[in-house]
Amino acid sequence: MEISIFQCVLIGIWTSLCLAGMLLGIYSNRCIILSFGVGIILGDIPTALAMGAVSELAFMGFGVGAGGTVPPNPMGPGIIGTLMAITMKGQGMDPATALALSFPFAVAFQFLITATYTFVSGLPEFAKKSLAKKQFGRFRFAANSTILVFMIVGFIIGFSGAYSIEGLKYVVELIPAWLIAGLSVAGKLLPAVGFAMILTVMAKVELIPFVLLGYVSVAYLNLPVMGIAFIGAMFALLEYFRTRNLTGQTVEEGGSEDGI
Structure with a gap:
């Protein structure tokens, strides 16, 4: 399955909206939400929902940060994993394998999100000084810049992930069949690991x-x-x-x- 430029743009916009919605506390950056939007854009909702459900089971646990650690970002399986599950379905790619293959992207995206938080960390102080000086235009700009920056980052992640899916297909084709089978087994274990991480925090x-x-x-x-x-x-x-x-x-x- 090939993805058109128009679909790449739509996936970029969807990712940007979901990532910006996270700042508003509406949990739009969850795997199931991200996957559902990608499924609508690519016209394969059942596969997208299957991918989102498996990813959500795993990342409910990974979302629990132990101590000062930062968990992987759900955009890995929610965007990249869903793209792989839909576009490579004819090549035997199942949601469990896509979940395992998308995990490195989840870690990389979290580094990018952490860097974005660092980049915008000076905006609150800038907004406070602008408000003290009654420079309301600069205050509004500083107050809304965080959402704008995250929307830009989200668009880049979604668009680049969809645009480069052909290259990702080529890389996946180079992976031996025995390793793909192992990754599929590992992907099926990730939801169990996620629940185990939840139980370590919540279990009594x-x-x-x-x-x-x-x-x-x-x-x-x-x-x-x-x-x-x-x-x-x-x-x-x-x-x-x-x-x-x-x-x-x-x-x-x-x-x-x-x-x-």
Whole structure:
């Protein structure tokens, strides 16, 4: 599949909007959002959503920075991975392999985003000085420049990634079949690694039975994802109501003691 210049421009615009939306706190830079837009532009939404879903499972965990570390950027699988999954689908490229191949891009993009943050780090002070001097035009320019800079960076990433996909195809064709198979296995393991990273932060001893229940539901009961989601929602509601009732009883007992 070939990508036209018009599609390259659209992918660049979509990437810029999603990256700038991150600054507004709307989570538009998530893998599933990025992949969905690329799928609409290239006319292959099912493959894009499959890629976005696999990537989101992995990068939910990679999004948890341990200590002062910075996790890889979701634009790697969201843009480059989706481009590979769609354009190289006829060559046997599956979402898991595309996820593994896009991981170096995710690391490189994060370095670029960190450099962009460093570049615009002086704008708040410039805006503060302009406001103190009542130079409102310069203040508005400084206040909006961060979003503009990130939009430019996002457009460059999206456009260059789509424009250079033919060269990327050539590089992938040079990779031996046995290595592609290994990368596919590694890509399928990345979501598990992502969840493991989440569990290291969120898991509590009292939640271990729910983790085991989820494993049993998948491995032995062969339940679909929606079935497991309903079971999880059921136990979450039970825990919520149980905790609320215990809290209400505690308040009532405390109030009666105060009244006595």
